[in-house]
Amino acid sequence: MDPRIIPITxxxxxxxxxxxxxxxxxxxxKPRTLVDTAYIRDAAETESLIAQCGLAIEDVELIVxxxxxxxxIGGNAEFQRRSGCQVALHQVDRYFVDQRNDWATWWGYYQQDAAFFPTHHSLTDGEVLTLGQMNWLVLHTPGHGMGQIALYCMDTxxxxxxxxxxxxxxxxxxxxxxxxDAPFRLRESLERLGRLxxxxxxxxxGAPLADGPAAIEACLARVAAFLEDPRRMGRDQVRKILLYTLMMRGPLHREGLWQLGSASPWFPETTELYFGGKLEATFRDNLDYLLEQGLVKDDGEGRLVCTLSA
Ligand SMILES: [Zn+2]
Ligand SMILES: [Zn+2]
Known part of the structure; x- marks a missing residue:
């Protein structure tokens, strides 16, 4: 079995x-369920990993x-078509997917590849999702995403x-x-998770976290630091999206990455919001930081690649 697969039960x-x-x-x-379907480009790899758990795509009954x-959501369109399964997501995200709004989903804002898909069920805060013997409480946890949920297994x-x-x-x-006010909503979501x-x-x-409460505390401390100095939040955004862009489109020459960023909606706006509109300095400082940290490196042919696993 692929080492990335961790059996829980x-x-x-x-x-x-x-x-x-x-x-x-x-x-x-029952019902045979898949939670999240990764990035569209890697759907074949996703299918292979799921098959190794004993679930063929054609047999999926529910995507949450x-x-x-x-x-x-990258595998949703294809997997739903092949399986005829139900697709469930929080009512807010479901609404925007049904509206074909690729701004609310960020795909257009960050120049990402994705395909719309049919939806069947709106999840709401407090709803219980029963998978076999396990009861999972649906918690609406906005902040990072307006329609984001967490699933809490009340039995374990x-x-x-x-x-x-x-x-x-x-x-x-x-x-x-x-x-x-996104950081405030994230803080509320984290505080709520912290009370469970x-x-x-x-x-x-990332890998499973054995000490849940400590992980939530660490995130709360990070939000507090963001609120104290919003430029930290801006740097975090620029760095994460540059990395993400390289994962999606790389390898890219520095100039190519700059071109993509400056033609995007997100980079000029983020720079305006946090760094006084200084586009070139913001690009250079954050890319240099990523190179120093080893998160980005030269591929030997003068092109930039992200060193994180995709
Ligand atoms: Zn994610
Ligand atoms: Zn996300």
């Missing part, structure tokens, strides 16, 4: 992907999306945190789309 599996692709949960009992960002204390809690970090805060009896966390990116 006999019929529940966690699959750890990278950063361009969000992680999955695969449930092979933690939110509608491109790294979590496991939390599927999506992009609200990673290891010491969380998904980028896109205030232009989510609103300038959380055991292990299965995040949207």
């Amino acid at each position: 006999d019929d529940l599996f966690f699959i750890q992907r990278g950063w361009l692709n969000g992680n999955h949960l695969v449930f092979t009992g 999306n933690t939110h509608a960002h491109c790294d979590h 204390g496991w939390l599927v945190s999506a992009d609200t809690v990673w290891d010491g970090d969380f998904g980028v805060l896109t205030t232009r789309i989510e609103g300038l 009896r959380v055991q292990a966390i299965y995040p949207g990116h």
